[in-house]
Amino acid sequence: MARLTAGVATSHVPAVGRAIDTGQTQNDYWKPMFDGFDFSKKWEESEKPDVVFLVYNDHATAFSLDFIPTFAIGVAEDYAVADEGFGPRPVPPVEGHADLAWHIAGSVIQQDFDLTVVNKMDLDHGLTVPLSLMFGQPERWPCKVIPFAVNVVQYPVPSGRRCYNLGKAIRKAIDSFDQDLNVQIWGTGGMSHQLQGPRAGLINQPWDQAFLNDIGDNVDRLVGIPPEEYIREAGSEGIELVMWLIMRGALDDQVTEVHRHYHVPASNTAIGHIILKNGK
Amino acid sequence: MTKSRPYDDVPGTTVFDERMSRKGYHLNQFCMSLMKPENRDRFKSDNRGYLDDWKMTEDQKQAVIDRDYNRMLSLGGNIYFLAKIFSCDGLSFQYAASTMTGVSEDEYLKMMLAGGRSPDGNRYKHEWDKSNG
């Protein structure tokens, strides 16, 4: 049977992708941020996941305003890297896991979450930057990926509680897949940032730290945070943190924190990163 | 239909709900078109001519030509869509954010290096009204 072994959360800033792609990760500005991922890359080398279920949001790349799926699961065999306006990132294409993806789509829809099923979508920095942070710059990504896109652009966006419960449904689906696979779930985005308007540049370190403190053992508090609190306290784009709750919902109630990293700033954003393993 | 929302009292922030999205549909879809290199080239060589192919208001077109991002936000633009415009200009999110806050990119960078804009005094519109009056 497939085994969900760990959850990873990380921010997914475009400028981080650019720093990697242009070889600037060791300069004064970026080094402290990237140092926090050295452990994570080594950890992934020993964990060797077969599949990453990667929760991210599309930033007006694959989805325009023509149609806006709240939750979309990629079921393709492979995916191209998107051109977001300055050419695609020079990273390998992403291989999907169509069998597991279709199985999860079927199971989760039958558990009353209405997913949009997607056969073709180009993947933007929301998905590729976390892959680079966790796997470095390989010729080929070391595992298959199931992209799972959450709408956090057009309001209303899904609540933290719905995301958390969706995570639980995804877990049930993974547990009932009859191939022996090591599966990780990643939640990406955040932490505090605001990219727009006169309040741009907002960063709330105490609020972020409290979120990191509670995601392991006190997630009930986080699940109840309403969208307006994310906007007010963590900036308009801080709402991306609801995607971390999908990751957390899929893990056991009891988890062990393996690694944590927090750094300000990466361009406009507070970088947060945590690795949780199932069980105490 | 236009009843107030719990986030309406956050200062300096435009939440992209249906009130904004309905205004900005054509503006945002124009932005999406800039993801194709051939469209970027056409737009770069003639902003006005390219914009005239879109069902946008004159205000929206002028705001794009002026690269006035706050104005575009107020006319229904969403920041992730507007990002296609400054990417096409070869400019970063950090640069765009600085123009929206009315400071130089250098000053903005310094603020971020010092830990970013504090939430204190920036949570409610009335806090901004007080400091301006």
Ligand SMILES: [Fe+2]
């Ligand atoms: Fe994002």
